[in-house]
Amino acid sequence: MTQDHKKLYIKTWGCQMNVYDSNRMIDILAPFGYKTTETADDADMVILNTCHIREKATEKVFSDLGRIRAQKQIKKDAGGKMVVAVAGCVAQAEGEYIMDRAPYVDMVFGPQTYHELPEMMAKVLGAYGSERVVNTELTTDDKFDKLPEEAESQGVSAFLSVQEGCDKFCTFCVVPYTRGGEYSRPVQQIIDEAKRMVDGGTREINLLGQNVNAFHGLDTIGATWGLGRLIREMAEIDGLDRIRYTTSHPRDMDEDLIETHGSVEKLMPFLHLPVQSGSDRILKLMNRKHTADHYRDIIAKLRKARPDLALSSDFIVGFPGETEEDHQQTLKLVEDIGYTSCYSFKYSPRPGTPGANMGGLVHEDIKSRRLQELQALLNKQQIEFNEQTIGKTLPILLDRKGRHEGQMHGRSPFMQSVHVEANERLYGKIVDVKIDQALANSVSGQIVTADGTVMKKTAA
Numbered sequence: 001m002t003q004d005h006k007k008l009y010i011k012t013w014g015c016q017m018n019v020y021d022s023n024r025m026i027d028i029l030a031p032f033g034y035k036t037t038e039t040a041d042d043a044d045m046v047i048l049n050t051c052h053i054r055e056k057a058t059e060k061v062f063s064d065l066g067r068i069r070a071q072k073q074i075k076k077d078a079g080g081k082m083v084v085a086v087a088g089c090v091a092q093a094e095g096e097y098i099m100d101r102a103p104y105v106d107m108v109f110g111p112q113t114y115h116e117l118p119e120m121m122a123k124v125l126g127a128y129g130s131e132r133v134v135n136t137e138l139t140t141d142d143k144f145d146k147l148p149e150e151a152e153s154q155g156v157s158a159f160l161s162v163q164e165g166c167d168k169f170c171t172f173c174v175v176p177y178t179r180g181g182e183y184s185r186p187v188q189q190i191i192d193e194a195k196r197m198v199d200g201g202t203r204e205i206n207l208l209g210q211n212v213n214a215f216h217g218l219d220t221i222g223a224t225w226g227l228g229r230l231i232r233e234m235a236e237i238d239g240l241d242r243i244r245y246t247t248s249h250p251r252d253m254d255e256d257l258i259e260t261h262g263s264v265e266k267l268m269p270f271l272h273l274p275v276q277s278g279s280d281r282i283l284k285l286m287n288r289k290h291t292a293d294h295y296r297d298i299i300a301k302l303r304k305a306r307p308d309l310a311l312s313s314d315f316i317v318g319f320p321g322e323t324e325e326d327h328q329q330t331l332k333l334v335e336d337i338g339y340t341s342c343y344s345f346k347y348s349p350r351p352g353t354p355g356a357n358m359g360g361l362v363h364e365d366i367k368s369r370r371l372q373e374l375q376a377l378l379n380k381q382q383i384e385f386n387e388q389t390i391g392k393t394l395p396i397l398l399d400r401k402g403r404h405e406g407q408m409h410g411r412s413p414f415m416q417s418v419h420v421e422a423n424e425r426l427y428g429k430i431v432d433v434k435i436d437q438a439l440a441n442s443v444s445g446q447i448v449t450a451d452g453t454v455m456k457k458t459a460a
């Protein structure tokens, strides 16, 4: 059988931003005949979309590249050509180094340049004479204008990037260096994209940004909108049932956004608001520009606006200088707030960030022990939250097939993973599910009718 399209293999590491970017790269390459494939074997193009946030990122990329090099050779021996590209934040940070160490890599490009993929491909594929390409510009200005319209369906629940980059310069973080300064997309561009997504079947949109609540997009008359106003406008879109946003910074949690949590029903009662540490001393060393009490106050206001709000956070343990007392303050903050799901990490020094040059390094064993203690507490809170939902009937958006036959996976308003006995034809529907079982990372239940009767498996 002859192949009528070119095979594109994309591997994506890291945050949702990278997932969004990978999807856009697929859209950009589609008009050139590329369709995604599940493996790098025999691919015509391989893109590794990388993350630089924690240690060993570069080594993981090189370990994948080692395998891809062999596959590229096999393809060449068979008379074909595989274009190998490294994209994302490792590419941004280590561009020239990757080109030097891996001569079989054809292109390295950073997160702000992927809209130039067609030009880069033309260079690599020889339209202007075959050459290797390094593209690590950091300007975002025209990137979104140049992206093609997305593929027809983005799925039932999809990400929409509204803001990129960061000006906060937390001392542990590479993002301001790999993604550049804060940039917000124009309001109309976002609304148009959201409407197209809804026309294609999307029912839940998760607004994305490295600091999404720092959003300050311009409308058509040049007025600046904050995230609260954008969410209220999005809520007017017919057919869009659920709105979420991630990831936020406590300093950008303004009154308008807090009130929006109380007034917009479509804004789901779940918020990921990273705090990193419960110690003011460590928060200062991290350059977070907020204190633990400032964070507690924000959460109190949010809960006043939306009493059932479920909360999530990121934590770093073992930042340079962190003492046992600081660690206890983090545990205390977790006790005070009560989270439903969190991410927690051991501090990993990132070259080029101020944290990497700080004294007071915390021993690995101590970091591991503190991480264990923190995670034990967070897991306990997560299970307790899941158990509290037993017996409740929640609206669940069914977003994919479940692991077992006759099962669908969905999300509760609180972002819980929910396993539901249901037929595949209910994909994309919001169904009432009575929760009857809680596990550490998910809950499960049965579809019920309006009067609370459990639906027979065959009917559901």
Ligand code: SAM
Pocket (backbone or CB within 6 Å): 015, 053, 054, 172, 173, 174, 175, 210, 211, 247, 248, 249, 274, 275, 276, 314, 315, 316, 345, 346, 347, 348, 349, 350
């Ligand atoms: N912008 C978000 C914020 O302000 O919280 C988070 C962005 S970052 C991509 C995601 C998470 O990775 C951070 O919240 C932090 O917990 C973690 N992280 C970043 N740099 C780290 C490092 N050097 N070591 C360990 N964890 C890190």
Ligand code: SF4
Pocket (backbone or CB within 6 Å): 166, 167, 168, 169, 170, 173, 174, 175, 176, 210, 211, 249
């Ligand atoms: Fe990194 Fe801090 Fe910016 Fe978040 S706010 S992306 S942690 S520098």
